[in-house]
Amino acid sequence: MVELAKRYTSLQQISRAGEYAGPCPRCGGEDRFHIKDNRFYCRQCYPRGGDVIDLVQLIENVSFREACQILATDLPFFSERQSAHSSRQEKSHHADTLSPIEQTEAFFESARKTVAATNRRLFSADGGAGREYLQQRGLLETTWRTFRLGYGTTFHPLHQRNEPAIFIPWLSADDQRVEALRHRFIDPKLPKQERYSLKPGSHTVIFGLHTLRPAQHLTVVEGEFNCMALHQVGLATVSLGSQTGAQQQATLERLIELLPQYKTVTIWLDDLHQGQRLADRIIKAEPFRKEKVQVLASHSYDANDLLRKAELLAYLASHGITPHTEQL
DSSP states (O other): OHHHHTTTSOOEEOSTTOOEEEEETTTEEEEEEEEETTEEEETTTEEEEEOHHHHHHHHHTOOHHHHHHHHHHHHHHHHHHHHHHHTSOOOOSSOOOOOOOOOOHHHHHHHHHHHHHHHHHHTSGGGHHHHHHHHHTTOOHHHHHHTTOEEEEEEETTTTEEEEEEEEEEEOTTSOOEEEEEEEEOOTTOOGGGSEEEOTTOOOSOBOGGGOOSOSEEEEESSHHHHHHHHHTTOEEEEOSSHHHHTOHHHHHHHHHHGGGOSEEEEEESSHHHHHHHHHHHHTSTTOOGGGEEEEEOTTOOHHHHHHTTOHHHHHHHTTOOOOGGGO
16 A cells, blocks of 8 residues: 555655555645555545555546556556565655556547547537636636647546536647546536546646747646646746646656756745755756756745736746747
């Protein structure tokens, strides 16, 4: 259970009896996620607890059968990791992560068709609620098209029914493949932990790769809407999806591959401590030096909030960040 959970979040041992705690990979927090006696619990979103299959179902948003297939694929890795772990103590609080689950052509084709269909619906007579939601987020039609957003209904895993949502594809750098598909449910009454779901089989590494153009500066944020807001005002921006995403090894490695294209980087996460941790990991990777990486924290307002308030450009300017207006 510990080895599996470290795929999704960072954990620290908090008792000699082998209990671990850390941020919940589904609803966040700092220490509400616990593992004890080979079961996991979250005080907020999963207090009844579960086993390894329950955890995969919860985080990957997949069926029981699909969760078993995922675990079967990774069994050789777990065996190797457990053997190595038993012979040494953990030297770092940073979570190790597994190799990405191999995606199938069936997933890519299904995701492609879904993105095309929901994008058409967004711009159709049936897409009014989706367009209104995106306009309220301060996003322009050109941004919807750039990120190939869609609108439709999809199954809400907690509510057990179909609900209206914005479909957000995570596209490959060459813009030829949908690597992940997130759904942002638009009911304004939903609590934060119930607003998103992920298409089974998705692989979320970095969002916004297909929009990157030559630039001096790269901004790294959490949510997709923050990425879209900063792109809209002319910044080269990518999203890690969440603080949990910022801890994944695959995400870090892909991000480091991008760095040589830029002279400076800004890390703008909700939590300043998490942002600094990511910055420290980036600084260790050549050719970046400490003075080339700036860390911001969202505090009360993130990038999309500031866009809606018409304060984003002023905020960026106050931190010495000048958008490349030729991208507008």
